[in-house]
Amino acid sequence: MAEAAIARLRERVREAAATGTALEIVGGGTKRFYGRSVYGEPLHTTGLSGIVHHEPSELFVTVLGGTALAQLEARLAETGQMLAFEPPHFGAAATVGGMVAAGLSGPRRPWAGAVRDHLLGVRVLDGTGQLLHFGGEVMKNVAGYDLFRPMAGALGTLGVLVEVTLKLVPLPAQTETRALALDQAQMRSTLERLWRSPQPVTATWYDGEILYVRLAGEAPDVAAAARRLGGERLPDDTALWQDVREQRLPWFHDPRPLWRLSVPPAAPQIPLPGDWAEEWSGAQRWLLSDSDAESVRRAAASAGGHATLFRGDPGEDEVFQPLAAPVLHLHRRLKAIFDPHGVFNPGRLYAGL
Amino acid sequence: MLTDATEKTPPTRGSAAERLQAMLAELRQWLPAETLVTHPQELRAYECDGLPAYRRVPGAVVIPTTEDQVKRILAAAHRHRVPVVARGAGTGLSGGALPDPDGIVLSMARFNRILSIDPVNRIARVQPGVRNLAISEAAAPHGLYYAPDPSSQIACSIGGNVAENAGGVHCLKYGLTVHNVQGLRVVTPDGETLTLGGEALDTPGYDLLALLHGSEGMLGVIVEITVKLLPRPEDVAVLLAAFAALPAAADAVAGIIGAGIVPAGLEMMDNPAIRAAEDFVHAGYPVDAAAILLVELDGTTESVEAQARRVRELLQRHGATRVDTARDPQTRARFWAGRKSAFPAVGRISPDYYCMDGTIPRRRLAEVLQGIARLSREFGLAVVNVFHAGDGNLHPLILYDAAKPGELERAERFGTRILELCVQAGGTITGEHGVGVEKLDAMCVQFAPAELERFHAVKQVFDPEGLLNPGKAVPSLHRCAELGAMHVHGGALPHPELPRF
Numbered sequence A: 001m002a003e004a005a006i007a008r009l010r011e012r013v014r015e016a017a018a019t020g021t022a023l024e025i026v027g028g029g030t031k032r033f034y035g036r037s038v039y040g041e042p043l044h045t046t047g048l049s050g051i052v053h054h055e056p057s058e059l060f061v062t063v064l065g066g067t068a069l070a071q072l073e074a075r076l077a078e079t080g081q082m083l084a085f086e087p088p089h090f091g092a093a094a095t096v097g098g099m100v101a102a103g104l105s106g107p108r109r110p111w112a113g114a115v116r117d118h119l120l121g122v123r124v125l126d127g128t129g130q131l132l133h134f135g136g137e138v139m140k141n142v143a144g145y146d147l148f149r150p151m152a153g154a155l156g157t158l159g160v161l162v163e164v165t166l167k168l169v170p171l172p173a174q175t176e177t178r179a180l181a182l183d184q185a186q187m188r189s190t191l192e193r194l195w196r197s198p199q200p201v202t203a204t205w206y207d208g209e210i211l212y213v214r215l216a217g218e219a220p221d222v223a224a225a226a227r228r229l230g231g232e233r234l235p236d237d238t239a240l241w242q243d244v245r246e247q248r249l250p251w252f253h254d255p256r257p258l259w260r261l262s263v264p265p266a267a268p269q270i271p272l273p274g275d276w277a278e279e280w281s282g283a284q285r286w287l288l289s290d291s292d293a294e295s296v297r298r299a300a301a302s303a304g305g306h307a308t309l310f311r312g313d314p315g316e317d318e319v320f321q322p323l324a325a326p327v328l329h330l331h332r333r334l335k336a337i338f339d340p341h342g343v344f345n346p347g348r349l350y351a352g353l
Numbered sequence B: 001m002l003t004d005a006t007e008k009t010p011p012t013r014g015s016a017a018e019r020l021q022a023m024l025a026e027l028r029q030w031l032p033a034e035t036l037v038t039h040p041q042e043l044r045a046y047e048c049d050g051l052p053a054y055r056r057v058p059g060a061v062v063i064p065t066t067e068d069q070v071k072r073i074l075a076a077a078h079r080h081r082v083p084v085v086a087r088g089a090g091t092g093l094s095g096g097a098l099p100d101p102d103g104i105v106l107s108m109a110r111f112n113r114i115l116s117i118d119p120v121n122r123i124a125r126v127q128p129g130v131r132n133l134a135i136s137e138a139a140a141p142h143g144l145y146y147a148p149d150p151s152s153q154i155a156c157s158i159g160g161n162v163a164e165n166a167g168g169v170h171c172l173k174y175g176l177t178v179h180n181v182q183g184l185r186v187v188t189p190d191g192e193t194l195t196l197g198g199e200a201l202d203t204p205g206y207d208l209l210a211l212l213h214g215s216e217g218m219l220g221v222i223v224e225i226t227v228k229l230l231p232r233p234e235d236v237a238v239l240l241a242a243f244a245a246l247p248a249a250a251d252a253v254a255g256i257i258g259a260g261i262v263p264a265g266l267e268m269m270d271n272p273a274i275r276a277a278e279d280f281v282h283a284g285y286p287v288d289a290a291a292i293l294l295v296e297l298d299g300t301t302e303s304v305e306a307q308a309r310r311v312r313e314l315l316q317r318h319g320a321t322r323v324d325t326a327r328d329p330q331t332r333a334r335f336w337a338g339r340k341s342a343f344p345a346v347g348r349i350s351p352d353y354y355c356m357d358g359t360i361p362r363r364r365l366a367e368v369l370q371g372i373a374r375l376s377r378e379f380g381l382a383v384v385n386v387f388h389a390g391d392g393n394l395h396p397l398i399l400y401d402a403a404k405p406g407e408l409e410r411a412e413r414f415g416t417r418i419l420e421l422c423v424q425a426g427g428t429i430t431g432e433h434g435v436g437v438e439k440l441d442a443m444c445v446q447f448a449p450a451e452l453e454r455f456h457a458v459k460q461v462f463d464p465e466g467l468l469n470p471g472k473a474v475p476s477l478h479r480c481a482e483l484g485a486m487h488v489h490g491g492a493l494p495h496p497e498l499p500r501f
Helices: A002-019 A069-078 A096-102 A184-196 A219-229 A238-245 A293-302 A325-338 B016-030 B040-046 B067-080 B132-142 B158-164 B208-212 B246-258 B271-281 B301-317 B329-340 B342-349 B362-379 B407-424 B440-446 B449-462 B477-483
Strands: A023-026 A041-044 A051-054 A060-064 A119-125 A131-135 A160-167 A174-181 A201-206 A210-217 A258-262 A275-279 A284-288 A306-311 B060-062 B084-087 B104-107 B114-118 B123-126 B181-187 B193-197 B221-228 B235-243 B265-270 B291-299 B322-326 B352-355 B383-388 B393-400
Touching (some): A096 A160, A131 B449, A219 B301, A325 B193, B016 B060, B040 B060, B067 B104, B084 B221, B132 B158, B235 B301, B235 B329, B271 B291, B291 B301, B291 B329, B322 B329, B329 B342, B342 B393, B362 B383, B393 B407, B407 B440
Parallel strands (some): B084 B104
Antiparallel strands (some): A051 A060, A174 A210, A258 A306, B383 B393
């Protein structure tokens, strides 16, 4: 069944390559807001659905790209496992392929690693309709260049993710979230202390008034860390972290553009007007602001990081921090290896890519 | 970048040897004398890396001290079309740093400074020649360490670790080098500097940082690395379990992982490995056991104790005949001593050994071990097995005597068959040692021509002249065709109905 679906996709891609038609790869269509706009005929991956290979005694799963992320996560939960990077869905229809292509990681990212850190292999349909296999189903694999991890976050500009293999982790035995009313300076020093010591922290959220810290791990560790941290225990924390991850908290309901700043965790308060919130122990900061893109990017760069216009209209501008000329040059040439006719998601990641 | 008249001269023509000499003449005009090694006797020290079966004396060795020198050396090599083999500490196990007789070895040994340690952001900026262990030593006063620990960590350099995407015994929980490096500065063959990643956790665009990891010095020369540091765990325990049969030990590994425990390290040794190690370091290993498992658990004291109890029960349930737990540093070090000295221990019982590095899905362990035992009988060569069992990374050591005619070739053929077994089981030909020159043929088994073509295309993007470490890591399609190796895809052999031994 999957083979038939792959054959159909391959036919469409070959046709598009021959006629110079742009294709927009669409999984669940839940993250179309992310990246630059694409004008192309939709290429749906939802026919590629199913879990190909999963054995609970092994810490990996192989799944077709169009499989619903929710379906995969439900299956993993039944066997006491999860995707360590806790990916955002941004809608019920989110697919596994879209999750990898978007490369977005959720609240656990600084402690557990990102999507790319858990990608073990891909089968990818390139822009000439060829099916390529990179990586595999094993944790350690250094045969050949790593052409699978770069698929994470490439926003479909290198190919269609037909099948992916992901590393899994066991669900934590115990989880607890503490809420602490702290000002900026107290928040920063608390996070710094937690970041530097072996504490079982797996998420943080701060909206300017209250710092939420999720602890997860072995029961005695969580209890001991909770005692040391103080604050109040949140009776039911599942909803909070889902709402942080999915950007459903009231804080996100705002007409202004939403910027994501990825900076070193201990970077001091960034001098830009607007409303700030932060996750990832300070490494991911959200800014609601009408500031011009140039100022935001400059501030992010001088803090040691980069800025993404996460939600908002970039017009003809870039969504992601512009690349240095030699790095952009490599991007163009790598794109040409996988998609010589510029069929897939043209311009979604950067103009001309 | 400084330029002078000589650096604007057009590319030299002539033979490879002539081009090398022309380049050296140019380098002598501006490079400090102690930076250039050309004396035949001194060049011998660079003829091989940690895989001494392959040796070639380089045309010259250059040992730069600054990034600007690296750029100018690469620019000169580019102009004269002279091959450049970057080298760290030379501890690699796949011949990745094997020199080219008409090229230079670019030794990064003097790039040995730790540039900064930022405990608040838990990162360190280091030069590529810094030893792996030196990073953890420098971070120790801050309660931090660098997690990947290849067995050669007292000697191997971090630049070499990135080039090979090195692993170690703690990969299962803490990942490979690629998971623990946040940024690189890389000089390309035309003398351009790329900054990939840095102080933030991620970087926009394609993940070139990942692509550079394990690229075996073929895409650029690394001049600076930003590594992640982790807080030292509060406590550690090591369990040593003995088994009367190998499959029982393999099942116990699956049992531990299946119970939701991810140990910091999970190692297995078979009986010949146990005996060799015990003879050598007297670690107190049970020499009559068919296999032992070493299980390292780390975390807070409470969780280590709780997990150690659960793991002990699991080991016993899976038939362990004896389980010992080490809580104090001395006993832990003794338990590890045997495993960590397994390779030199084997060196004492055999004139030579050939170390393999295949990785397989863990559930196929017992079956692949049986296959290796069968091949051992077929080739008439003994095998000693040590594994990173937690992540399915096998290190079968094939014992041979290079002094006996034909035995090295037999060992190599045996090794290739083991790697074929690994690929058939859905695994890979190299988990952490790299392809180098050693596994070029095995690459033909793992990858189809279409994939190999993409690898060559990537090389072409970074290094159009093919000057960086030429002939390594990716075999030519021609070589694969000549070899007639059967490409095995997704564990499925062509003609699965035919028996293969």
